[in-house]
Amino acid sequence: MRTLKYAILGMLAQKPMTGYDLMQEFESTLNEFWSANHSQIYPELKKLTNEGSITYTMKQSEKGPDSKLYSITEAGEKDFLEWLNDDEDIIKTPKDPFRLRVFFSKSMKEEDRLDFFMDHRLKHRKRLKHLQKQLQKFTHIPTKDEDAFGDYLVLMSAIMREESTIEWIEKCIELLEA
Amino acid sequence: MRTLKYAILGMLAQKPMTGYDLMQEFESTLNEFWSANHSQIYPELKKLTNEGSITYTMKQSEKGPDSKLYSITEAGEKDFLEWLNDDEDIIKTPKDPFRLRVFFSKSMKEEDRLDFFMDHRLKHRKRLKHLQKQLQKFTHIPTKDEDAFGDYLVLMSAIMREESTIEWIEKCIELLEA
């Protein structure tokens, strides 16, 4: 489906960026719903350049070596908007090794089972705290016309997902202790 | 991480199965947290056989062609239990093209945006209904010692995840209509 392509085009539709900038976006903002290493980003940028979806100009940096500043082309923007409005995407259940282990948890030793759940609850609680901190950066709830609207919605989704996961783990613990 | 390997070993630890049986499990029960096509399963079974984790005997079928009935070996069982009790697995945020599009949704036409969310809400509602039907198959809540305990927990997780997603989409719609 070449989703990475559209993630990159979407970012470049907002403003020109270098590969390194994109990498950092994938590590921070986008991280809650998409990720990519630099080893995936740089070849994709090359490919998109060859395909005519993006172009670049050399940019001299004050700090560190020179870099390529990528911009989206008209063709790229058209392609991106088509993808964005496409109905095709169906929601596939994400693979989850933790749930797989829960499914098999009957094979665990009784005393390890509770620890297993409590350990994961702790990890998710930490993650939730981290996300809630990010939410505090918003001084107000953005309206649908503001730039930050999308950011806010996906952050909300990440928070609600963590809350739901913690709730589920707690139900599991309850059933284990019953 | 070779998670498919452990998914297969876990299934075979319960009872001997053919590749086709495994395929069907991946399509039904396991589908909420792991999936694999037959084109991935058969080569993995071959590999696991070579590695000595599983063995097979030919099984004559009443209907259709013969098949290979795979069983887990002692070495395979040991390996599986080690994986199950391993602490290493961290929860990585699953990639989600829908959330990616929500992030970029400011670029959509105003009139398309609402439809986009409502369409996805409908899809998730259908999915939730389907999962709730599966829940009805349980005549009672299994205790931690019953075989069905793991099945029940992961089904609960799938249901709660869908509920949370729908709730989130509804919040999005609210903010859009405000």
Place this chain on the structure above:
DNA sequence: TATGTCATGTAAATAGTTACATGATTCG
């Protein structure tokens, strides 16, 4: 005889991760 299910496999392509590799500049 055509469709569906049972049953198994390989090939090719895409996607993603981990490791290898280089080089500048800044700060302690």
Place this chain on the structure above:
DNA sequence: CGAATCATGTAACTATTTACATGACATA
């Protein structure tokens, strides 16, 4: 000088999907 950050790239491997390929048996 060593570590961190900026900056870009390739290579090798693992994982996953889609397509190709075959053949039995059942039933309409």
